[in-house]
Amino acid sequence: MSLAWKEGTTAFQDSQKARYIQPDQFIGSAFTSYRVVVPQNDSSWVRILEERLNELTSLPTGWDGYRGKPVSFQCAYFVANMLERLYQPNVPAPSLVPGSDGSLQVEWHRNMFDVELDVLDAQNIVATRVNCKTDDERVIEIENDFSEIVDWITALSSKKPHIVRT
Protein backbone atom coordinates (compact mmCIF):
# COMPACT_ATOMS: atom_id res chain seq x y z
CA MET A 1 0.00 0.00 0.00
CA SER A 2 1.15 3.51 -0.63
CA LEU A 3 0.59 6.37 1.79
CA ALA A 4 -1.22 8.43 -0.76
CA TRP A 5 -4.60 9.63 0.52
CA LYS A 6 -4.02 12.93 2.22
CA GLU A 7 -7.41 14.60 2.37
CA GLY A 8 -9.01 12.90 5.37
CA THR A 9 -8.00 11.66 8.77
CA THR A 10 -7.86 8.10 7.45
CA ALA A 11 -4.35 8.69 6.23
CA PHE A 12 -3.42 5.16 5.33
CA GLN A 13 -6.16 4.57 2.79
CA ASP A 14 -4.87 4.43 -0.75
CA SER A 15 -5.59 7.00 -3.38
CA GLN A 16 -9.24 6.71 -4.33
CA LYS A 17 -8.40 7.16 -7.97
CA ALA A 18 -5.89 4.37 -7.91
CA ARG A 19 -7.86 1.89 -5.93
CA TYR A 20 -11.58 2.33 -6.05
CA ILE A 21 -14.18 1.86 -8.68
CA GLN A 22 -17.15 4.04 -7.80
CA PRO A 23 -20.35 4.49 -9.76
CA ASP A 24 -21.47 7.99 -10.66
CA GLN A 25 -23.46 9.63 -7.89
CA PHE A 26 -27.20 9.69 -8.30
CA ILE A 27 -28.65 13.17 -8.21
CA GLY A 28 -32.21 12.61 -9.37
CA SER A 29 -35.30 11.05 -7.94
CA ALA A 30 -38.32 9.35 -9.48
CA PHE A 31 -40.64 10.85 -6.88
CA THR A 32 -41.33 14.47 -7.68
CA SER A 33 -43.08 15.04 -4.36
CA TYR A 34 -39.80 14.44 -2.62
CA ARG A 35 -36.95 16.86 -2.63
CA VAL A 36 -33.49 15.54 -3.23
CA VAL A 37 -31.03 17.65 -1.30
CA VAL A 38 -28.24 18.64 -3.62
CA PRO A 39 -25.94 21.43 -2.41
CA GLN A 40 -27.00 24.64 -4.17
CA ASN A 41 -23.67 26.26 -4.69
CA ASP A 42 -25.12 28.90 -6.99
CA SER A 43 -27.45 30.18 -4.24
CA SER A 44 -27.26 33.80 -3.11
CA TRP A 45 -26.10 32.66 0.32
CA VAL A 46 -23.03 31.02 -1.18
CA ARG A 47 -22.29 33.93 -3.54
CA ILE A 48 -22.61 36.60 -0.86
CA LEU A 49 -21.35 34.81 2.22
CA GLU A 50 -18.29 33.09 0.77
CA GLU A 51 -16.88 36.48 -0.14
CA ARG A 52 -17.78 37.88 3.27
CA LEU A 53 -16.25 34.90 5.11
CA ASN A 54 -13.08 35.37 3.07
CA GLU A 55 -12.98 39.03 4.17
CA LEU A 56 -13.61 38.23 7.80
CA THR A 57 -10.95 35.52 8.06
CA SER A 58 -8.43 37.89 6.49
CA LEU A 59 -8.95 40.74 8.99
CA PRO A 60 -5.72 41.97 10.59
CA THR A 61 -5.35 42.35 14.35
CA GLY A 62 -6.57 45.86 15.23
CA TRP A 63 -8.97 45.86 12.25
CA ASP A 64 -11.37 48.13 14.17
CA GLY A 65 -8.75 50.81 14.82
CA TYR A 66 -8.27 49.52 18.38
CA ARG A 67 -7.22 46.02 19.43
CA GLY A 68 -9.87 44.12 17.49
CA LYS A 69 -9.10 40.42 17.10
CA PRO A 70 -9.56 38.79 13.71
CA VAL A 71 -12.31 36.20 13.33
CA SER A 72 -10.65 32.85 13.91
CA PHE A 73 -10.60 30.31 11.11
CA GLN A 74 -12.29 27.71 13.34
CA CYS A 75 -15.05 30.13 14.34
CA ALA A 76 -15.68 31.06 10.68
CA TYR A 77 -15.78 27.38 9.72
CA PHE A 78 -18.28 26.72 12.46
CA VAL A 79 -20.45 29.63 11.25
CA ALA A 80 -20.27 28.27 7.69
CA ASN A 81 -21.31 24.86 8.96
CA MET A 82 -24.19 26.42 10.92
CA LEU A 83 -25.38 28.38 7.87
CA GLU A 84 -25.22 25.26 5.71
CA ARG A 85 -27.64 23.66 8.18
CA LEU A 86 -29.93 26.69 8.49
CA TYR A 87 -30.10 27.49 4.76
CA GLN A 88 -33.60 27.93 3.35
CA PRO A 89 -33.96 28.96 -0.28
CA ASN A 90 -36.64 31.61 0.37
CA VAL A 91 -34.73 33.36 3.14
CA PRO A 92 -32.19 36.02 2.15
CA ALA A 93 -28.57 35.66 3.23
CA PRO A 94 -27.85 37.12 6.67
CA SER A 95 -25.40 39.90 7.48
CA LEU A 96 -22.15 38.79 9.09
CA VAL A 97 -20.75 41.30 11.57
CA PRO A 98 -17.39 40.74 13.29
CA GLY A 99 -16.95 41.51 16.98
CA SER A 100 -13.78 43.07 18.34
CA ASP A 101 -13.34 40.00 20.57
CA GLY A 102 -13.04 37.71 17.51
CA SER A 103 -16.70 36.66 17.64
CA LEU A 104 -19.06 36.75 14.68
CA GLN A 105 -22.67 37.91 14.67
CA VAL A 106 -25.13 36.51 12.12
CA GLU A 107 -28.14 38.81 11.67
CA TRP A 108 -31.46 39.00 9.86
CA HIS A 109 -33.88 41.91 10.22
CA ARG A 110 -36.97 40.96 8.27
CA ASN A 111 -40.72 40.30 8.46
CA MET A 112 -40.84 42.29 11.72
CA PHE A 113 -38.33 39.99 13.37
CA ASP A 114 -34.76 40.65 14.49
CA VAL A 115 -32.82 37.40 14.63
CA GLU A 116 -29.25 37.58 15.89
CA LEU A 117 -26.95 34.59 16.36
CA ASP A 118 -23.94 35.74 18.33
CA VAL A 119 -21.25 33.15 17.71
CA LEU A 120 -18.85 33.80 20.59
CA ASP A 121 -16.74 30.84 19.55
CA ALA A 122 -17.24 27.52 17.80
CA GLN A 123 -20.07 25.67 19.56
CA ASN A 124 -20.86 28.68 21.76
CA ILE A 125 -23.81 30.70 20.44
CA VAL A 126 -26.23 33.10 22.05
CA ALA A 127 -29.33 33.27 19.84
CA THR A 128 -31.81 36.14 20.21
CA ARG A 129 -35.11 36.81 18.47
CA VAL A 130 -37.08 39.99 18.93
CA ASN A 131 -40.63 40.26 17.63
CA CYS A 132 -40.77 43.93 16.63
CA LYS A 133 -44.58 43.96 16.74
CA THR A 134 -44.86 42.79 20.33
CA ASP A 135 -41.35 43.52 21.66
CA ASP A 136 -41.20 39.91 22.83
CA GLU A 137 -37.61 38.77 23.16
CA ARG A 138 -36.35 35.20 23.38
CA VAL A 139 -32.74 34.30 24.14
CA ILE A 140 -31.31 30.79 24.02
CA GLU A 141 -27.83 29.32 24.24
CA ILE A 142 -26.82 26.81 21.58
CA GLU A 143 -23.82 24.52 21.17
CA ASN A 144 -24.26 22.40 18.05
CA ASP A 145 -27.97 21.64 17.70
CA PHE A 146 -29.92 24.27 15.75
CA SER A 147 -33.33 22.57 15.95
CA GLU A 148 -34.73 25.26 18.25
CA ILE A 149 -34.10 28.11 15.81
CA VAL A 150 -35.26 26.52 12.56
CA ASP A 151 -38.71 28.08 13.04
CA TRP A 152 -37.09 31.48 13.57
CA ILE A 153 -35.43 31.22 10.17
CA THR A 154 -38.58 29.90 8.48
CA ALA A 155 -40.48 32.95 9.76
CA LEU A 156 -38.06 35.16 7.79
CA SER A 157 -39.05 33.50 4.53
CA SER A 158 -40.51 35.45 1.64
CA LYS A 159 -42.93 32.59 0.99
CA LYS A 160 -45.09 30.39 3.15
CA PRO A 161 -43.08 27.39 4.28
CA HIS A 162 -43.78 24.22 2.36
CA ILE A 163 -43.52 20.73 3.76
CA VAL A 164 -40.20 19.19 2.95
CA ARG A 165 -40.10 15.45 2.91
CA THR A 166 -36.76 13.77 2.48
Added chain:
Amino acid sequence: MNKRPENLPDFTLPPLDEVVIGVQFEPSGNYSSIHAKDIWELFKGQGYPTPQEQPALDPSFETFGGLNPQPGINFKFGPPILHSRFWFISPDKNHLVQFQPDRFLINWRNRPEINPYPRFETIAESFEECLKALHKFFDRSLQSQLEINQAEVTYINIIPVNNLSCIREWLRFTNLDQIDLEGVNFNFSEAIKTGSGKPYARMSYSLQSVTSEDGKMNALKLTLTFRGKPEGTGIAEAMEFAFFGRSKIVTRFTELTTDKAHKQWNRKQ
Protein backbone atom coordinates in the same frame (compact mmCIF):
# COMPACT_ATOMS: atom_id res chain seq x y z
CA MET B 1 -4.90 0.68 30.58
CA ASN B 2 -8.67 0.76 30.06
CA LYS B 3 -10.22 -2.69 29.98
CA ARG B 4 -12.36 -3.85 27.09
CA PRO B 5 -16.05 -3.83 28.10
CA GLU B 6 -17.01 -7.39 28.96
CA ASN B 7 -20.17 -7.57 26.89
CA LEU B 8 -18.73 -6.00 23.75
CA PRO B 9 -18.72 -8.30 20.69
CA ASP B 10 -15.22 -9.56 20.00
CA PHE B 11 -13.63 -11.03 16.88
CA THR B 12 -10.31 -12.84 16.67
CA LEU B 13 -9.91 -11.99 12.98
CA PRO B 14 -11.80 -8.72 12.41
CA PRO B 15 -11.67 -7.39 8.84
CA LEU B 16 -10.07 -4.18 10.09
CA ASP B 17 -7.85 -2.26 7.72
CA GLU B 18 -7.36 1.00 9.61
CA VAL B 19 -8.27 2.54 12.97
CA VAL B 20 -8.10 6.28 13.69
CA ILE B 21 -8.46 8.12 16.99
CA GLY B 22 -8.29 11.89 16.87
CA VAL B 23 -9.15 15.23 18.38
CA GLN B 24 -9.61 18.77 17.11
CA PHE B 25 -8.80 21.68 19.40
CA GLU B 26 -8.58 25.44 19.51
CA PRO B 27 -5.26 26.38 17.87
CA SER B 28 -2.73 28.24 20.01
CA GLY B 29 -2.17 31.83 18.95
CA ASN B 30 1.49 31.37 19.93
CA TYR B 31 2.17 28.44 17.57
CA SER B 32 4.27 29.06 14.49
CA SER B 33 5.90 26.70 12.00
CA ILE B 34 9.17 27.07 13.87
CA HIS B 35 7.67 24.86 16.62
CA ALA B 36 7.18 21.93 14.24
CA LYS B 37 10.62 20.51 15.02
CA ASP B 38 9.87 20.59 18.76
CA ILE B 39 6.62 18.74 18.11
CA TRP B 40 8.54 16.14 16.11
CA GLU B 41 10.96 15.73 19.02
CA LEU B 42 8.00 14.90 21.26
CA PHE B 43 7.04 11.88 19.18
CA LYS B 44 10.38 10.81 17.74
CA GLY B 45 11.34 9.08 20.97
CA GLN B 46 7.90 7.48 21.33
CA GLY B 47 8.31 5.36 18.21
CA TYR B 48 7.41 7.77 15.41
CA PRO B 49 10.77 8.85 13.95
CA THR B 50 9.95 9.50 10.28
CA PRO B 51 8.37 12.88 9.45
CA GLN B 52 6.36 13.72 6.34
CA GLU B 53 4.63 16.99 5.46
CA GLN B 54 1.01 16.95 4.24
CA PRO B 55 -1.67 19.53 3.40
CA ALA B 56 -3.63 20.60 6.49
CA LEU B 57 -7.19 19.42 7.10
CA ASP B 58 -9.94 22.05 7.35
CA PRO B 59 -11.71 22.51 10.69
CA SER B 60 -14.77 20.32 11.00
CA PHE B 61 -17.69 20.36 13.44
CA GLU B 62 -20.59 17.95 13.79
CA THR B 63 -23.77 20.02 13.93
CA PHE B 64 -27.42 19.07 14.07
CA GLY B 65 -30.85 20.40 13.25
CA GLY B 66 -32.12 22.35 10.26
CA LEU B 67 -34.82 21.46 7.76
CA ASN B 68 -32.63 19.13 5.76
CA PRO B 69 -30.80 16.09 7.04
CA GLN B 70 -27.97 17.13 4.76
CA PRO B 71 -26.75 20.70 4.36
CA GLY B 72 -28.37 22.44 1.38
CA ILE B 73 -25.36 24.59 0.53
CA ASN B 74 -21.65 24.20 0.82
CA PHE B 75 -19.21 27.03 1.56
CA LYS B 76 -15.62 27.05 0.40
CA PHE B 77 -13.56 29.93 1.68
CA GLY B 78 -10.53 30.94 3.68
CA PRO B 79 -7.11 32.49 3.31
CA PRO B 80 -4.18 30.33 2.14
CA ILE B 81 -3.40 27.87 4.92
CA LEU B 82 -0.25 28.91 6.74
CA HIS B 83 0.64 25.69 8.48
CA SER B 84 1.16 22.10 7.39
CA ARG B 85 -0.01 18.83 8.79
CA PHE B 86 2.83 16.58 9.88
CA TRP B 87 2.92 12.83 9.80
CA PHE B 88 5.31 11.04 12.13
CA ILE B 89 5.55 7.42 11.04
CA SER B 90 6.68 4.34 12.99
CA PRO B 91 9.59 2.28 11.58
CA ASP B 92 7.25 -0.64 10.66
CA LYS B 93 4.93 1.90 8.95
CA ASN B 94 1.93 0.43 10.81
CA HIS B 95 1.45 3.42 13.07
CA LEU B 96 1.24 7.10 12.39
CA VAL B 97 0.84 10.25 14.46
CA GLN B 98 -0.69 13.27 12.69
CA PHE B 99 -0.31 16.81 13.98
CA GLN B 100 -1.43 20.19 12.72
CA PRO B 101 -2.06 23.31 14.84
CA ASP B 102 -5.67 22.30 15.55
CA ARG B 103 -5.66 18.51 15.14
CA PHE B 104 -3.99 15.48 16.63
CA LEU B 105 -4.61 11.93 15.42
CA ILE B 106 -3.20 8.44 15.67
CA ASN B 107 -3.67 5.89 12.90
CA TRP B 108 -3.03 2.17 12.88
CA ARG B 109 -3.22 0.22 9.66
CA ASN B 110 -3.37 -3.47 9.02
CA ARG B 111 -0.25 -5.13 7.71
CA PRO B 112 -0.76 -8.65 9.05
CA GLU B 113 2.57 -9.87 7.74
CA ILE B 114 4.27 -7.45 10.14
CA ASN B 115 2.13 -7.14 13.25
CA PRO B 116 -1.33 -8.35 14.26
CA TYR B 117 -4.05 -5.89 15.31
CA PRO B 118 -2.85 -4.51 18.64
CA ARG B 119 -6.50 -3.95 19.75
CA PHE B 120 -8.16 -0.63 20.42
CA GLU B 121 -7.02 -0.37 24.05
CA THR B 122 -3.34 -0.39 23.01
CA ILE B 123 -3.87 2.21 20.26
CA ALA B 124 -5.88 4.37 22.67
CA GLU B 125 -3.16 4.13 25.29
CA SER B 126 -0.54 5.38 22.79
CA PHE B 127 -2.91 8.12 21.71
CA GLU B 128 -3.47 9.28 25.29
CA GLU B 129 0.26 9.28 26.07
CA CYS B 130 1.06 11.31 22.97
CA LEU B 131 -1.83 13.69 23.61
CA LYS B 132 -0.59 14.27 27.16
CA ALA B 133 2.88 15.04 25.79
CA LEU B 134 1.32 17.53 23.38
CA HIS B 135 -0.74 19.05 26.21
CA LYS B 136 2.44 19.60 28.24
CA PHE B 137 4.13 21.18 25.22
CA PHE B 138 1.21 23.57 24.72
CA ASP B 139 1.31 24.49 28.39
CA ARG B 140 5.08 24.90 28.74
CA SER B 141 6.23 26.18 25.36
CA LEU B 142 3.14 27.90 23.94
CA GLN B 143 1.58 29.09 27.21
CA SER B 144 -1.75 27.79 25.91
CA GLN B 145 -4.27 25.20 26.97
CA LEU B 146 -5.22 22.34 24.71
CA GLU B 147 -8.98 22.83 24.55
CA ILE B 148 -10.55 19.94 22.69
CA ASN B 149 -13.73 20.74 20.77
CA GLN B 150 -14.26 17.59 18.66
CA ALA B 151 -13.14 13.97 18.92
CA GLU B 152 -13.41 11.04 16.55
CA VAL B 153 -12.92 7.32 16.17
CA THR B 154 -12.94 5.62 12.78
CA TYR B 155 -12.85 1.91 11.92
CA ILE B 156 -12.27 0.97 8.29
CA ASN B 157 -13.05 -2.62 7.37
CA ILE B 158 -12.11 -4.32 4.13
CA ILE B 159 -14.28 -7.36 3.45
CA PRO B 160 -13.04 -9.40 0.48
CA VAL B 161 -15.89 -10.79 -1.66
CA ASN B 162 -15.88 -13.09 -4.68
CA ASN B 163 -18.45 -10.95 -6.40
CA LEU B 164 -20.56 -8.04 -5.29
CA SER B 165 -23.83 -9.91 -5.74
CA CYS B 166 -23.06 -11.91 -2.60
CA ILE B 167 -23.10 -8.73 -0.51
CA ARG B 168 -26.09 -10.07 1.45
CA GLU B 169 -23.94 -12.86 2.84
CA TRP B 170 -21.91 -10.22 4.67
CA LEU B 171 -24.23 -7.32 5.40
CA ARG B 172 -27.68 -7.63 6.94
CA PHE B 173 -29.00 -4.36 5.55
CA THR B 174 -28.61 -5.28 1.91
CA ASN B 175 -30.95 -7.42 -0.12
CA LEU B 176 -29.93 -6.81 -3.70
CA ASP B 177 -30.15 -10.37 -5.00
CA GLN B 178 -32.09 -9.30 -8.10
CA ILE B 179 -29.35 -6.94 -9.20
CA ASP B 180 -26.13 -7.91 -10.89
CA LEU B 181 -24.19 -5.35 -8.92
CA GLU B 182 -21.46 -3.51 -10.74
CA GLY B 183 -20.50 -1.19 -7.89
CA VAL B 184 -21.60 -0.01 -4.46
CA ASN B 185 -21.46 3.50 -3.02
CA PHE B 186 -23.69 3.96 -0.03
CA ASN B 187 -23.57 6.49 2.85
CA PHE B 188 -25.84 7.01 5.82
CA SER B 189 -25.60 8.53 9.27
CA GLU B 190 -27.31 8.70 12.65
CA ALA B 191 -27.30 11.32 15.37
CA ILE B 192 -26.18 9.99 18.74
CA LYS B 193 -28.14 11.57 21.57
CA THR B 194 -27.84 11.96 25.31
CA GLY B 195 -30.47 10.49 27.62
CA SER B 196 -32.41 13.75 27.36
CA GLY B 197 -32.48 13.54 23.56
CA LYS B 198 -29.81 16.13 22.84
CA PRO B 199 -27.57 15.18 19.88
CA TYR B 200 -23.85 15.39 20.56
CA ALA B 201 -22.20 13.03 18.09
CA ARG B 202 -22.79 11.54 14.69
CA MET B 203 -22.15 8.02 13.51
CA SER B 204 -21.39 8.00 9.79
CA TYR B 205 -21.45 4.85 7.73
CA SER B 206 -19.92 4.45 4.31
CA LEU B 207 -19.99 1.36 2.14
CA GLN B 208 -18.05 1.23 -1.10
CA SER B 209 -16.97 -1.47 -3.47
CA VAL B 210 -13.22 -1.48 -3.97
CA THR B 211 -10.82 -3.52 -6.03
CA SER B 212 -7.28 -4.55 -5.37
CA GLU B 213 -4.55 -2.59 -7.13
CA ASP B 214 -4.02 -5.42 -9.62
CA GLY B 215 -7.78 -5.44 -10.29
CA LYS B 216 -8.10 -9.13 -9.43
CA MET B 217 -9.91 -8.95 -6.10
CA ASN B 218 -13.17 -7.30 -5.09
CA ALA B 219 -13.89 -6.12 -1.60
CA LEU B 220 -16.40 -4.06 0.37
CA LYS B 221 -15.00 -1.17 2.31
CA LEU B 222 -17.18 -0.46 5.34
CA THR B 223 -16.20 2.68 7.25
CA LEU B 224 -17.78 3.64 10.56
CA THR B 225 -16.91 7.02 12.06
CA PHE B 226 -18.05 8.29 15.45
CA ARG B 227 -17.42 12.03 15.72
CA GLY B 228 -18.67 14.88 17.87
CA LYS B 229 -18.22 17.04 20.90
CA PRO B 230 -16.89 15.44 24.08
CA GLU B 231 -18.52 16.36 27.39
CA GLY B 232 -15.61 18.69 28.31
CA THR B 233 -12.48 20.12 26.74
CA GLY B 234 -9.92 17.95 28.57
CA ILE B 235 -8.07 14.78 27.63
CA ALA B 236 -10.06 12.61 30.06
CA GLU B 237 -13.35 13.60 28.41
CA ALA B 238 -11.90 13.03 24.93
CA MET B 239 -10.76 9.53 25.96
CA GLU B 240 -14.17 8.78 27.44
CA PHE B 241 -15.75 9.90 24.17
CA ALA B 242 -13.34 7.74 22.16
CA PHE B 243 -14.04 4.62 24.24
CA PHE B 244 -17.77 5.15 24.01
CA GLY B 245 -17.42 5.70 20.26
CA ARG B 246 -15.46 2.48 19.88
CA SER B 247 -18.18 0.54 21.75
CA LYS B 248 -20.84 2.08 19.55
CA ILE B 249 -18.88 1.28 16.38
CA VAL B 250 -18.25 -2.34 17.36
CA THR B 251 -21.88 -2.82 18.42
CA ARG B 252 -23.23 -1.32 15.19
CA PHE B 253 -20.71 -3.24 13.08
CA THR B 254 -21.90 -6.48 14.69
CA GLU B 255 -25.55 -5.54 14.15
CA LEU B 256 -24.96 -4.70 10.49
CA THR B 257 -22.99 -7.83 9.59
CA THR B 258 -24.29 -11.39 9.27
CA ASP B 259 -23.79 -14.47 11.44
CA LYS B 260 -21.95 -16.10 8.55
CA ALA B 261 -19.54 -13.18 8.46
CA HIS B 262 -19.09 -13.36 12.23
CA LYS B 263 -18.11 -17.03 11.89
CA GLN B 264 -15.55 -16.12 9.24
CA TRP B 265 -14.09 -13.46 11.51
CA ASN B 266 -14.11 -15.85 14.45
CA ARG B 267 -16.52 -14.06 16.77
CA LYS B 268 -15.74 -14.98 20.35
CA GLN B 269 -18.71 -13.34 22.05
